[in-house]
Amino acid sequence: MPENLSSDFAAAPISLWRRSVNVLVTGASVAAVLLVLLPLGAIFGYLLYKGIGSINWAFLTQTPKPVGEPGGGMANAIAGSAYILLIASTLGVPLGIGAGIYLSEYGRGTRFGNLIRFTADVLNGVPSIIVGIVAYGLVVLTQGHFSALAGGVALAIMMVPTITRTSEEMLLLVPQAVREAAYGLGVSRWRTTLSITLRTATSGVITGVMLAFARVAGETAPLLFTAFGNQYWNWKLSQPTAALSLQIFSYAISPFDEWHRQAWAGALILIVLIVASVGAVRLAASRGMLKGAN
Amino acid sequence: MANRALGAPQLTGPQPVPKEAVAVGAQAQSDLLIKAGDSRLADRMFFLAVLACGLSVLALVGLIIYELVTKSSLSWHAFGWRFFFRGEWDPVNDQFGALPFVYGTIVSSILALLISVPLAIGVAVYLTEMSPRWLRGTLAFTTELLAAIPSVIYGLWAIFVLVPLLRQYLQPWLAHYLGWTGLFEGPPYGVGMLAAGIILAIMVVPIISSITREVMTAVPQQQREAVLALGATRWEMIRTGVLRNARAGIAGAVILGLGRALGETMAVTMVIGNRAEIAKSLFAPGYTMASVIANEFSEATGDLYLSALVEVGLALFVVTIIVNILAQFLVWTVTRGTPARSHA
Numbered sequence: 001m002p003e004n005l006s007s008d009f010a011a012a013p014i015s016l017w018r019r020s021v022n023v024l025v026t027g028a029s030v031a032a033v034l035l036v037l038l039p040l041g042a043i044f045g046y047l048l049y050k051g052i053g054s055i056n057w058a059f060l061t062q063t064p065k066p067v068g069e070p071g072g073g074m075a076n077a078i079a080g081s082a083y084i085l086l087i088a089s090t091l092g093v094p095l096g097i098g099a100g101i102y103l104s105e106y107g108r109g110t111r112f113g114n115l116i117r118f119t120a121d122v123l124n125g126v127p128s129i130i131v132g133i134v135a136y137g138l139v140v141l142t143q144g145h146f147s148a149l150a151g152g153v154a155l156a157i158m159m160v161p162t163i164t165r166t167s168e169e170m171l172l173l174v175p176q177a178v179r180e181a182a183y184g185l186g187v188s189r190w191r192t193t194l195s196i197t198l199r200t201a202t203s204g205v206i207t208g209v210m211l212a213f214a215r216v217a218g219e220t221a222p223l224l225f226t227a228f229g230n231q232y233w234n235w236k237l238s239q240p241t242a243a244l245s246l247q248i249f250s251y252a253i254s255p256f257d258e259w260h261r262q263a264w265a266g267a268l269i270l271i272v273l274i275v276a277s278v279g280a281v282r283l284a285a286s287r288g289m290l291k292g293a294n
Numbered sequence: 295m296a297n298r299a300l301g302a303p304q305l306t307g308p309q310p311v312p313k314e315a316v317a318v319g320a321q322a323q324s325d326l327l328i329k330a331g332d333s334r335l336a337d338r339m340f341f342l343a344v345l346a347c348g349l350s351v352l353a354l355v356g357l358i359i360y361e362l363v364t365k366s367s368l369s370w371h372a373f374g375w376r377f378f379f380r381g382e383w384d385p386v387n388d389q390f391g392a393l394p395f396v397y398g399t400i401v402s403s404i405l406a407l408l409i410s411v412p413l414a415i416g417v418a419v420y421l422t423e424m425s426p427r428w429l430r431g432t433l434a435f436t437t438e439l440l441a442a443i444p445s446v447i448y449g450l451w452a453i454f455v456l457v458p459l460l461r462q463y464l465q466p467w468l469a470h471y472l473g474w475t476g477l478f479e480g481p482p483y484g485v486g487m488l489a490a491g492i493i494l495a496i497m498v499v500p501i502i503s504s505i506t507r508e509v510m511t512a513v514p515q516q517q518r519e520a521v522l523a524l525g526a527t528r529w530e531m532i533r534t535g536v537l538r539n540a541r542a543g544i545a546g547a548v549i550l551g552l553g554r555a556l557g558e559t560m561a562v563t564m565v566i567g568n569r570a571e572i573a574k575s576l577f578a579p580g581y582t583m584a585s586v587i588a589n590e591f592s593e594a595t596g597d598l599y600l601s602a603l604v605e606v607g608l609a610l611f612v613v614t615i616i617v618n619i620l621a622q623f624l625v626w627t628v629t630r631g632t633p634a635r636s637h638a
Contacts, residue, residue, distance in 0.1 A: 014525070014527060018527050018530065019527065021527070021529055022527040022528055022529040022530070025419075025529040025532075026424060026528070026529070028416055029416045029417070029419050029420035029424055030420060030424075031416070032412070032413045032414075032415075032416025032417050032420065033416070033417050033420050033421075033433065033437075035413055036413055036414075036417050036437055036440070036499050036503075037436065037437070039440075039496045040436065040437075040439065040440050042451070042455065043443060043447070043448070043451050046451060046454075046455055047447070047451075050454075094347070095347050095350055096347075097347075098343060098344045098346070098347025098348070099344070099347040099348045099350065099351050101344045101347070102344040102345055102347055102348035103348065105344070106341065106344065106345070107348065113348075115352070116348045116349075116351050116352060119351050119352050119355050120351050121618070121622060122355055122615055122618065122619070123351060123354055123355050123358075124618075125553055125557075125614055125615060125617075125618035126355075126358060126557075126611065126614065126615070127556070127557025127558075127559065127584060127610060127611070127614055128557070128559065129557070129559045129584045129587050129588055129607070129610075130358065130362070130557070130607050130610065130611050131358075132587075132591075133361065133362065133365075133587065133591070133604060133607050134357060134358045134361045134362070136591070137361040137365055138357070138361065146592075157354055160350070160351060160354065161351065164351060188333030188336060188337055189333075189337045189340070190333070190336055190337050190339075190340030190341075191333070191336075193340070194340075214442060217444070218443075218444020218445070218446060218447065219444065219445075220444070220445060220446040220559075220560045221445070221559035221560055221584070221588055224588055224591070224592060225591050225592040228592065245444060245446045248446050248447070248450060249446050249449070249560060249564070252446075252449065252450045252453055252454075252564060253453070253564060260454065263450055264450070267446075267447045267450050270444060270447065271443065271444075271447060274442055274443075274444065275439065275442065278439075278442050282435060
């Protein structure tokens with residue numbers, strides 16, 4: 001019987017046309033992969049090529065010089081980005097994790113939980129420039145001027161939905177039996193959620209926070225009319241603040257070679273920061289340190 | 295226990311075990327159980343705290359809608375629906391029409407999809423169906439790295455690398471061979487609609503390909519085996535067994551890419567040329583809804599000017615929300631039967 005079967009197949013060879021289509025499509029898929037990798041390689045190549053030569057001690061420690069004067073750096077922009085991201089994380093991370101806890105521990109399968117879940121997905125799709133308009137209306141108009149706080153609020157709004165949804169997914173991965181074991185020992189519900197469920201899912205939740213962080217770290221559009229940018233140091237919540245992404249933008253569209261050079265250097269620093277945080281998460285996930293994290 | 299419906303009157307976790315039930319020797323345990331009965335208030339507070347966090351998500355979206363609607367009312371009352379069909383954008387004389395921006399947004403996004411969809415589906419097909427296992431993880435990570443690059447860096451690269459390449463090589467070539475279509479006419483500046491479309495295409499490829507990959511993975515393995523058993527080649531298997539079953543999800547992925555392209559701001563602003571004109575040629579500079587807000591919002595003097603910009607933002611918001619909801623629904627129709635991505 002098996003011999004007959006195989007001879008049946010041999011008797012009906014796949015036509016030349018079908019075989020060539022198969023080969024052509026395979027080739028096209030490989031070509032698509034190469035075409036997509038090409039800009040990626042070009043972008044990273046250029047960043048390294050143009051950026052490395054321009055990063056020096058002055059770039060990392062000095063504030064921008066006026067047009068025409070060589071030298072100067074982006075120290076205040078690097079610090080400003082860190083400052084704005086700190087504000088954003090302080091506001092956005094607890095809110096996001098709290099909402100994630102609500103969805104996984106109280107809102108499972110309920111209509112209200114679904115509404116919040118859906119709203120978080122909607123919020124995730126809001127263009128970042130719109131978030132900037134809203135933060136402008138909320139904070140800048142109230143305070144009367146552009147400020148670090150407004151930038152932080154804008155980025156926090158963008159972090160919340162990502163953190164909410166990943167926290168929820170990670171908390172849902174914790175087996176129900178773990179919660180029940182805690183309840184069985186008489187541990188109260190809030191204590192179980194914080195010290196058992198959330199603790200078990202910690203690494204996954206941190207992954208979500210890092211992804212949200214990486215997503216907003218390079219954002220420019222929502223900072224244009226919130227943090228606004230600044231040529232000098234600023235540590236006041238209520239004052240305009242420089243940010244790396246804003247500085248890259250204004251230098252890139254300027255007509256000066258010196259500023260173009262610095263834009264590349266700033267971009268290299270920004271991308272290293274982002275890729276390092278994403279890569280660290282990815283590496284940890286692939287090593288199995290983060291259970292269920294993706 | 296955790297499945298208790300919202301609004302149930304008692305949200306304490308465990309019911310305290312009656313004291314009699316506790317073994318006499320286990321004094322420490324019984325203490326713990328008695329204390330657990332006192333946690334009702336703490337449980338209540340905790341519930342209210344996380345509920346407030348959940349509500350804040352609703353509040354944020356409500357706030358966005360409120361801000362956009364109230365701040366754009368001036369322009370809405372001045373121009374009504376005509377706002378979206380007027381080609382004039384003249385801040386000096388307080389005349390505002392959003393048509394050039396709507397046009398630029400639509401054309402640059404469609405151009406981006408035309409370029410990126412075949413590429414993204416090709417990448418997804420290669421990664422899910424053809425790639426050797428050892429290469430799959432690395433390639434997937436590398437393509438998704440494209441999604442991690444900030445928009446402003448795409449813009450920087452486009453200004454200094456892509457635009458000169460277009461000006462020197464691609465645009466003269468297109469003008470020579472396809473100039474008769476009228477789409478590739480005029481002086482090759484480099485910056486313009488074509489540059490915006492290409493940089494957008496590069497940016498949306500990872501989104502479309504990662505969602506397409508997700509929905510293709512959700513197609514049951516038996517489908518593939520069944521088609522192969524009928525004597526299909528690999529491509530016939532992919533076409534009839536996988537792509538056909540995943541088509542709604544792939545459509546969702548494409549629409550999700552569209553949503554991203556519509557709202558993308560920085561990279562487009564840096565290369566589209568920022569001129570509020572409608573031109574047939576893709577070489578001509580244009581303007582998009584997001585980039586007009588980015589460029590003019592902080593310098594807008596006059597209430598009507600600001601209000602008109604917010605109205606452009608409101609329109610952009612409504613369109614991207616509809617597009618995203620539609621996309622998520624389509625993806626959901628394919629992946630609903632399979633576990634969430636984090637389990638994959």
